[in-house]
Amino acid sequence: MLEKLVKSLVEAPVVKKGDYDYFVHPITDGVPLVEANLLQEVAEAVSKFGNMDVDKIVCVEAMGIHLATAISLLTNIPFVVVRKRSYGLEGEVAVHQTTGYSEGELYINGLRRGDRVFLVDDVVSTGGTMTSVIKALQRIETDIVDVMAIIEKGDGREFVEKETGIKVNTLVRANVIDGKVVVEKITAGQHN
Numbered sequence: 001m002l003e004k005l006v007k008s009l010v011e012a013p014v015v016k017k018g019d020y021d022y023f024v025h026p027i028t029d030g031v032p033l034v035e036a037n038l039l040q041e042v043a044e045a046v047s048k049f050g051n052m053d054v055d056k057i058v059c060v061e062a063m064g065i066h067l068a069t070a071i072s073l074l075t076n077i078p079f080v081v082v083r084k085r086s087y088g089l090e091g092e093v094a095v096h097q098t099t100g101y102s103e104g105e106l107y108i109n110g111l112r113r114g115d116r117v118f119l120v121d122d123v124v125s126t127g128g129t130m131t132s133v134i135k136a137l138q139r140i141e142t143d144i145v146d147v148m149a150i151i152e153k154g155d156g157r158e159f160v161e162k163e164t165g166i167k168v169n170t171l172v173r174a175n176v177i178d179g180k181v182v183v184e185k186i187t188a189g190q191h192n
């Protein structure tokens with residue numbers, strides 16, 4: 001299961017962003033090439049292991065968009081993109097994002113109280129992004145049916161669960177050890 005994802009992860013180059021070991025991978029960076037069969041494998045796993053009984057998929061710009069697109073095409077569920085730019089539309093919710101190497105603002109439009117949502121992102125690492133987006137979804141009073149990150153790295157998943165009370169599902173756990181990506185576990189279906 002998830003052979004293409006695992007193989008491409010262990011082959012992924014690692015670069016330093018400050019002190020942060022950053023792996024560069026097609027799913028998380030769109031580099032060097034996003035093979036359709038890799039995206040298909042990931043989208044099928046998300047729809048298989050995720051609870052897709054929702055009104056909307058929610059993803060985060062930028063490297064959640066291709067995932068939400070593939071999952072939407074597979075499930076016929078529409079998706080909303082949490083953007084890195086403000087539109088000033090009525091009801092827009094601003095979110096401060098921090099990662100292990102950057103920070104910035106995110107803006108949520110298109111969601112309202114009672115929407116049943118599936119939140120998907122490519123990576124949960126420090127958990128900063130997912131925590132702030134979930135807290136905003138809670139402020140909007142959406143019904144967060146399921147949350148999934150394709151790759152969990154470090155202890156970000158546990159951080160999100162502690163900060164928000166929301167369980168985070170993932171497909172694989174990977175870490176960077178001595179400059180190489182190690183896939184420690186296939187976590188698909190493990191957390192829910």
Ligand SMILES: O=P(O)(O)OC[C@H]1O[C@H](OP(=O)(O)OP(=O)(O)O)[C@H](O)[C@@H]1O
Binds near residue numbers: 122
């Ligand atoms: O758990 P965290 O430490 O928050 O890291 C995870 C986040 O980092 C990346 O976002 P980023 O804004 O760096 O990049 P992107 O625009 O390429 O998605 C990634 O897409 C996740 O959203």
